Amino acid sequence: MRKSLRLLVALAVLIALCGGAAMLFQQQIGMWVFKRGVERGVGRDHLAGLPDGLHVALCGTGSPLPNRDRAGACTVVIAGKAMFVVDAGEGGARNISLMGLPNGQIKALFLTHYHSDHIDGMGPMMLLRWTGSGNKAPLPVYGPTGLDQVIGGFDAAYALDNGYRTAHHGPVVTPPAAAGATALPFATPTEPVVVYEADGLRVTAFPVDHRPVQPAVGYRFDYKGRSVVLSGDTAPSKMVERVAKGADLLVHEALQPEMVKLIAAQLKASGRPQTGQIMDDILDYHAGPAQAADSAKVAGVRMLVLSHIVPPYPSRYLDAAFLGDAKRRYPGPIVVGEDGDFYSLPAGSTAITRGNWF
Numbered sequence: 090m091r092k093s094l095r096l097l098v099a100l101a102v103l104i105a106l107c108g109g110a111a112m113l114f115q116q117q118i119g120m121w122v123f124k125r126g127v128e129r130g131v132g133r134d135h136l137a138g139l140p141d142g143l144h145v146a147l148c149g150t151g152s153p154l155p156n157r158d159r160a161g162a163c164t165v166v167i168a169g170k171a172m173f174v175v176d177a178g179e180g181g182a183r184n185i186s187l188m189g190l191p192n193g194q195i196k197a198l199f200l201t202h203y204h205s206d207h208i209d210g211m212g213p214m215m216l217l218r219w220t221g222s223g224n225k226a227p228l229p230v231y232g233p234t235g236l237d238q239v240i241g242g243f244d245a246a247y248a249l250d251n252g253y254r255t256a257h258h259g260p261v262v263t264p265p266a267a268a269g270a271t272a273l274p275f276a277t278p279t280e281p282v283v284v285y286e287a288d289g290l291r292v293t294a295f296p297v298d299h300r301p302v303q304p305a306v307g308y309r310f311d312y313k314g315r316s317v318v319l320s321g322d323t324a325p326s327k328m329v330e331r332v333a334k335g336a337d338l339l340v341h342e343a344l345q346p347e348m349v350k351l352i353a354a355q356l357k358a359s360g361r362p363q364t365g366q367i368m369d370d371i372l373d374y375h376a377g378p379a380q381a382a383d384s385a386k387v388a389g390v391r392m393l394v395l396s397h398i399v400p401p402y403p404s405r406y407l408d409a410a411f412l413g414d415a416k417r418r419y420p421g422p423i424v425v426g427e428d429g430d431f432y433s434l435p436a437g438s439t440a441i442t443r444g445n446w447f
Contacts, residue, residue: 133189135431135446141169142435143315145338146188146446147396148174149181150426153206156401159428160184161206164319164340164396168290168312174214175199175308175319176207182214184428188446193222197285198270199292200232201321202305203239211243215270220254220263228270231284233277233294233304240272277304281332289313295332297323299374309336313436318390322397324373325380333388337434337441340426341384342397344375345411349400375399378412382419392441393419396426 144167151159161178165185172194174181185192195218201207218228230240251268275284278296285292291311299305299322307321309332318333320326320341333339349368356365376384378395385393402411408425416423424430429447434440 134191135189136167136170136172136191136194139167139170139433140435141313142433142438143168143310143312143317143337144431144433145317145340145394146185146190146431147340147394147426147428148184148188149176149178149210150396150398150428150430151178151180151206151401152397152399153204154399154401159398159401161210162201162322162397163210165190166310166317166319168310169288171196171288171290173197173199173292173310176201176321177210177214178206178208179210181210182217185214186217188429188431190446191221192217193220193224195228197229197231197273199285199294199308200230200236200239201297201307201319202233202299202302203235204302204322207322208239208243211239211270212247215243215247215268216250216254219251219268220258223262223264224267225264226267226271229273230270231273231275231292231294233306234274235304236272236274240270244269278306281309281328293332295328297321297326297328299323302374307332309333315434315436317434318388320376320381320384322374323376325376325384330384330387333384333390336388336390337439338392338394338432339381339385339388339390340394340396341381342375343378343381343395343411343425344371344397344399345413346372346377347413348402348411352400371399378415378423379418382415382423385421385423386419390421391439392422392424392432394424394426394430394432398425 146165148165149160149163160180162176163178163181164175166173215228254263255265278294281293281295284294293309294306297305297307307319309318316336317338318336320329322342353365353368429445431444433442
């Protein structure tokens with residue numbers, strides 16, 4: 090007993106001494122920890138180590154509803170070493186950096202439609218791409234009819250800031266000719282249409298049903314025998330099922346209707362009928378997890394990833410409630426996507442590997 094007591098006393102003294110030393114040398118220890126973090130984290134480049142193939146990274150899986158854990162709609166697609174982004178929701182460009190992907194190497198941005206939560210991160214995405222690499226031309230942006238108006242507005246809004254950056258950092262680091270974005274619109278499709286093709290990558294745009302929002306499209310990426318389909322925002326869509334036939338990966342938006350109805354009812358009961366009505370309104374132009382699963386089964390895709398998650402919820406424990414009976418409708422793997430998730434589809438293989446870069 091006495092020996093155990095002496096041991097406990099000695100341990101307590103050691104902890105007290107270590108704690109005192111930690112406080113005494115807090116500044117030096119803090120700087121050492123920060124330096125190690127900089128060495129390990131700043132300048133990470135996951136792009137450089139990827140095998141040849143298609144790779145998808147979720148830079149934003151959220152919606153317009155406030156969510157501290159999910160940025161706005163944003164998906165990175167990498168073909169070989171060429172990096173593209175689909176949609177630019179708020180926080181997406183920040184997450185690209187946090188995932189260890191170089192913003193300066195974004196080759197092009199594709200927009201699905203012009204709802205605010207799909208474009209409100211455009212400013213940071215243009216800025217970080219411009220300042221991150223020495224590009225000589227603005228960010229190319231592809232999208233359906235109306236794109237000129239969107240890009241023109243962002244370029245005008247950031248014109249003063251662009252001037253400040255060049256004045257401060259100089260034209261070599263921030264060349265004025267590379268600031269902002271260039272609109273590359275395509276006619277609103279009524280059928281699938283190839284809108285980009287280079288270096289073995291083919292990008293096909295297709296119409297989806299997000300009425301009254303028109304135009305609205307999804308995209309299919311094909312590279313060296315691997316394929317990824319992004320639904321964009323849509324109600325259940327036969328076109329998604331058609332274009333996704335045989336694809337490796339389907340990234341589909343998902344709204345859980347029963348959860349949204351509960352929020353709508355509570356908002357109305359709390360004296361916020363306008364916001365409650367908005368929650369009711371969004372039910373008719375989004376697909377539920379079960380409907381996304383139905384589409385994945387019809388299309389015969391290898392894996393279904395849900396993104397643009399509505400509504401936000403606080404714990405992965407609620408995933409089962411969010412999915413409902415989706416897993417009974419589709420025999421393949423279903424993933425409720427999170428910011429930072431990535432999926433690798435190596436060329437010459439049928440494998441899909443998963444991880445998270447946060």
